[in-house]
Amino acid sequence: MKKIIALLTAICFISCQDKEIGTLLSGKITNLDAKSIKLEGLNFSKEINLNADGTFSDTLQLDYDGLYSLVLNDEKQRFIYLENGFQLNVENDASDFKKSFIFKGNGSDENNFMLKKTHIIDSVYGDLEDMENAKILFTLDEKTFIDKNESYKKVILAALEKEKLTNEHFVKYEKLDADYHVLRMYEQYPSYHGYFIDNREFKPSESFPLAKDDFSMDNENLFKFSFSYRNLCNGFFSKKMYDGPQSDKTPIEKGFAALKTIKSKLIQSELVKNMFYELNGTTPNLEAVYKEMLSYSIDKKYKEKLTEKFEIVKNLAKGLPSPSFDYENINGGKTSLESLKGKFVYIDVWATWCGPCIAEIPALKEVEKEYHGKNIEFVSISIDDKKDHEKWKKMLADKELKGIQLFADNNWESEFVKKYAIDGIPRFILIDTEGKIVNADAPRPSDAKLKELLKEVGL
Structure with a gap:
């Protein structure tokens, strides 16, 4: 019996010790006119102070392994991949933010691959932040557009194979992300193509590979890892709110119905943010809607923001005096x-x-x-x-x-x-x-x- 208790104690100690190890994030940011940077994630936000020379070091207690955003001056940001136990060193010149990242230490292999992925995306699609490049891409005919996306998938999977990464979890989800990246591009094609050819009624052919109606928004591990999957989930949730079959249900009612089908509290908490705009002075049963939206969120900052908005919009009901200008x-x-x-x-x-x-x-x-x-x-x-x-x-x-x-x-x-x-x-x-x-x-x-x-x- 004593041996069993000792073994259980040892297991508990090891488990607790693993959680307490945390993730060491350190490095140096040059040419940045700020005293801190931010790390943002799903239900996670941490401000990291910079020393006078731009160096920083912080031990983080992460809730999940996956994508986080490193944010400079609330505008420049880049996804980095973090796991509990990483000791990742990041160097960057803020004046050349996109091209100057250097990763060292435990976790650098994964993040250097993500750098390579960014270069591959730019080489296949062009810089999509440039409107002219975006126009060139999304005005392609369907077959050429599909060929380009399939070409991207082949290139990225070949690059992943060549790297011989030992992190099986990372490799597994990078392969999945390649599929969802391409699916995201397909989902964007109809609206962007219609916009650029000045035909808002444009519809792709029936054979165009759009996502199916039964697309699952409930894969929590993938949601933590893949920006493309997150983007698709948000898009499908909005479709369920606004573009679904005509009925006597409001977008709010359809949104709550969609949330009820999702088991992951984390994903529910992220998707309910899409309903934020629907909370206004014309919302029927305003207080009940506000409380139900709160119930789906585990994000403290979002709850505070939602409460702040509720306190304002409850004074915007029909018949009340209008704010002035x-x-x-x-x-x-x-x-x-x-x-x-x-x-x-x-x-x-x-x-x-x-x-x-x-x-x-x-x-x-x-x-x-x-x-x-x-x-x-x-x-x-x-x-x-x-x-x-x-x-x-x-x-x-x-x-x-x-x-x-x-x-x-x-x-x-x-x-x-x-x-x-x-x-x-x-x-x-x-x-x-x-x-x-x-x-x-x-x-x-x-x-x-x-x-x-x-x-x-x-x-």
Whole structure:
């Protein structure tokens, strides 16, 4: 009996000791005007302090083996692969962020392969961050596009074989990632191809290798490892919310129904983030929806963000006083919401860089023309950065935009934007003649429901 107890104690000690080992992440970042960097993961965030010379060292307690993002200045980021017990050294010149990574130590083989994978992706597809390269790729005909993706898979698998990596877990999931990378490209093809050939109704042939309707969003190990699989899961979840069969269910109801089919709490916690935008002043049973969204999350930061939004949007219900604005207008003066009292106000929150916003302009012009002379003002509030003020003025002239054109004082951080919890544009709002909210998330000009709403209020 004593021997059994001793053995169990030893096993427990070894297991606990393994968890306490952690992952040592060290290195040096040069030419970075910051005192820290970040490591972001699934339900994981850690700020790592830099010494004066750019060196750093931190022992991390990781919840999973897989992909993490190394983030500089909240904008430059790169996936790195980490496992419990790694002692990985990372060197980078922030002025040449993408090309200057050097990995050493335990875990360097895996991360050096990921560097090689990045080079292979660029060599096969071109730099997809460059819009011209993306256009060249996604305007290819179906057969050529398929051939290019199959070529990528052959090249990446050959490179993986050549490396002779000893980490069987890493090799297994890299092989799977090759399949899901190609599937992700296929899923992106219809919308990107349609966009670049200016045919939004484009549909690929029936033989085009899109994912099946029974695509599984419930492989937790793959979700931890593969960005492409994560991307596909998010895409399929959004499809279930918005593009599924027409029914009397709202996107929120369809989202919750999809979450219930997933066993992984981690994946549920990530996918529920896609529902964040649906929480607004028009959400039926707002508090119940908020609590159910909370129940699916294990991400402390997301819960805090969701709660912050709930506290704002519960004050945006129909009939409540609207938050106000007082912004610069195109004529050089200022226009406030109070100055428009006595008229209905239809507000368009937009920006010159926002494609969907610009796509609504023709429909907005038509609505403005139809309701000209009626008791309604059309107000467009730009949340462009101050440096793009002249760009805003030029677009107003080029597009011959009418209505009341305003420029917000602090882009996304403008008070009106924050008080309406606006986290995506375009955003449309209808306010009544007394300055009270009619609809905090009103239909777009291109949506027939807008005219129904205007008819309901007597316009």
